[in-house]
Amino acid sequence: MSGLLDRLSVILRRDILTALRYRAASGTYVAGMLAELAAFYYLARAVGPGFRPDGVDYFPFLLLGTGLYGFFVAGVASFVNSIHEAQLTGTMEVLMTTSTPEPELVFLTAASAFFTRTLHLAFYLVVGVVVFRVELAHPNIAGALAVFVLSMAIAVAAGIAIAAVQVALQRGAGMVWLLGSLLWLLTGATFPVSALPSPLRQVGELIPITHSLDGLRLALLHDADWGTLARPLAVLAVYTLVLLPLSVWLFGRALRYARREGSLSYY
Amino acid sequence: MDTVTLESVSKFFRHRPALWNWLGAERRGVTRALSRISLRAAEGDVLVILGPNGSGKTTLLKLVSTMLLPDEGRVLVCDADTADDARRARRSVGFAVASERSFFPRLTARENLDFFAALEQVSREERPATIQQALEASLLAEVGDTLVMKFSSGMYQRLGIARALLKRPAVLLLDEPTRSLDPGGTWRLWQLLRRTSELGTTILLATHNFEEAATIGQHVVVLRHGEVAAERRVGHQTSIEDLRSFYFREIEPEGAEVPGEVG
Numbered sequence: 001m002s003g004l005l006d007r008l009s010v011i012l013r014r015d016i017l018t019a020l021r022y023r024a025a026s027g028t029y030v031a032g033m034l035a036e037l038a039a040f041y042y043l044a045r046a047v048g049p050g051f052r053p054d055g056v057d058y059f060p061f062l063l064l065g066t067g068l069y070g071f072f073v074a075g076v077a078s079f080v081n082s083i084h085e086a087q088l089t090g091t092m093e094v095l096m097t098t099s100t101p102e103p104e105l106v107f108l109t110a111a112s113a114f115f116t117r118t119l120h121l122a123f124y125l126v127v128g129v130v131v132f133r134v135e136l137a138h139p140n141i142a143g144a145l146a147v148f149v150l151s152m153a154i155a156v157a158a159g160i161a162i163a164a165v166q167v168a169l170q171r172g173a174g175m176v177w178l179l180g181s182l183l184w185l186l187t188g189a190t191f192p193v194s195a196l197p198s199p200l201r202q203v204g205e206l207i208p209i210t211h212s213l214d215g216l217r218l219a220l221l222h223d224a225d226w227g228t229l230a231r232p233l234a235v236l237a238v239y240t241l242v243l244l245p246l247s248v249w250l251f252g253r254a255l256r257y258a259r260r261e262g263s264l265s266y267y
Numbered sequence: 268m269d270t271v272t273l274e275s276v277s278k279f280f281r282h283r284p285a286l287w288n289w290l291g292a293e294r295r296g297v298t299r300a301l302s303r304i305s306l307r308a309a310e311g312d313v314l315v316i317l318g319p320n321g322s323g324k325t326t327l328l329k330l331v332s333t334m335l336l337p338d339e340g341r342v343l344v345c346d347a348d349t350a351d352d353a354r355r356a357r358r359s360v361g362f363a364v365a366s367e368r369s370f371f372p373r374l375t376a377r378e379n380l381d382f383f384a385a386l387e388q389v390s391r392e393e394r395p396a397t398i399q400q401a402l403e404a405s406l407l408a409e410v411g412d413t414l415v416m417k418f419s420s421g422m423y424q425r426l427g428i429a430r431a432l433l434k435r436p437a438v439l440l441l442d443e444p445t446r447s448l449d450p451g452g453t454w455r456l457w458q459l460l461r462r463t464s465e466l467g468t469t470i471l472l473a474t475h476n477f478e479e480a481a482t483i484g485q486h487v488v489v490l491r492h493g494e495v496a497a498e499r500r501v502g503h504q505t506s507i508e509d510l511r512s513f514y515f516r517e518i519e520p521e522g523a524e525v526p527g528e529v530g
Contacts (some may be wrong), residue, residue: 003388006391011382013378018371089366089369089370090364090366090369091370093366094369094430097333097334097357098383099354099357099388100386100387259333259334259335259336260338262300262326264334264335
């Protein structure tokens with residue numbers, strides 16, 4: 001266990017040091033995030049106070065929706081991008097021949113990518129609450145954290161599955177774009193899913209992030225108790241138990257295919 | 268005991284053109300990179316692999332490292348089959364890859380080595396000393412805290428060797444290790460490799476450099492079109508010219524002039 005934590009800590013350290021040493025990047029990120037939140041704030045004002053999706057003001061609805069959407073899609077994108085960079089520079093072959101088992105290595109790398117995005121999400125929400133005055137009356141913070149942890153596990157699984165496509169076919173970026181577009185349309189990130197026609201709503205129900213958004217909004221905006229959160233939590237737990245091992249297995253198959261084809265360092 | 272064994276190993280690379288191949292003209296079919304190669308290297312052996320570009324030298328090293336899986340035959344590293352028990356095989360192999368940029372550019376040399384040492388399961392307590400030794404052995408101690416994106420080709424190459432030595436491997440794979448090194452660096456690397464093999468590490472070294480092969484090799488294998496064209500033992504009495512003549516006799520068509528033998 002201590003070895004696992006040691007390896008997680010060196011991967012996190014690599015990612016944080018790399019991010020910090022691109023000196024302009026964090027300033028650019030903060031400016032971009034403030035502009036994005038301001039755009040959503042004025043969009044909500046333009047729509048007017050009469051529009052209350054799921055019974056809440058539109059800006060808090062958007063804040064949570066776009067925050068979690070960004071966490072999910074940008075996290076997957078940054079993880080897949082790290083695999084792509086490893087293919088470009090030649091570190092991929094080296095990493096996949098170290099003494100650390102590949103499933104562990106890919107899981108830790110994905111966990112690190114999503115840990116960084118968690119910090120971004122926390123900052124995004126704090127700015128929304130403090131700067132744009134979103135009111136949270138009696139939020140169920142523990143419930144929100146439980147929803148978030150399961151959502152993160154699902155995001156890691158999605159990242160690993162798309163990384164498998166990147167390793168096998170070198171075109172994970174296209175999958176990220178498709179994933180982002182589908183989530184934008186079907187999960188209720190920016191508008192309530194009740195606006196969708198019934199067949200699309202049913203497809204949206206099959207996407208775990210729909211339940212993540214549902215659970216997070218219930219916990220933070222509707223002050224829901226654990227009983228109310230039971231359904232989204234149960235759905236997310238089932239998805240986690242299925243998707244996480246499945247994605248690691250898929251990555252293992254993709255690696256074996258790449259080793260057989262000699263395409264481990266293709267990009 | 269043999270540390271590395273290749274038993275009738277073949278490796279093919281399939282060319283899979285795009286669906287719209289009429290727009291370009293990408294080749295189809297299969298390239299046979301290695302064909303029924305059988306080799307053995309014992310503990311402490313230095314096996315030098317010579318051969319022209321495209322003869323299969325790097326492919327052979329990649330098969331031993333588990334970067335590639337064989338299509339036919341078996342590769343055994345310390346008795347572990349690389350296809351069925353890659354994890355055990357990997358624990359015994361250090362590979363200084365030819366790709367010079369296989370590091371994280373915004374980390375220092377020491378941070379890079381710390382990262383890879385952790386993945387090689389070198390304990391947190393042992394890492395600082397192990398990394399310092401590796402930096403000193405590869406003549407990088409003075410630039411250990413420099414971001415590697417500022418390194419020259421030769422420094423990258425030395426860092427690659429330092430990385431391969433971190434876990435004190437039973438098998439060390441080197442792909443043209445002195446390609447970008449200056450004469451002093453080359454000589455010191457040869458000294459290091461000699462000491463490493465004397466401590467029992469098996470070294471497989473792919474090179475085009477006859478002096479390197481004659482200086483540190485104990486056994487030379489010449490590859491040609493993915494097959495073993497010839498092999499021989501080398502020793503202190505083997506001259507560079509002996510080796511050059513041996514190589515060109517095997518590689519060049521009969522009657523061709525041997526480069527280097529002018530007049």
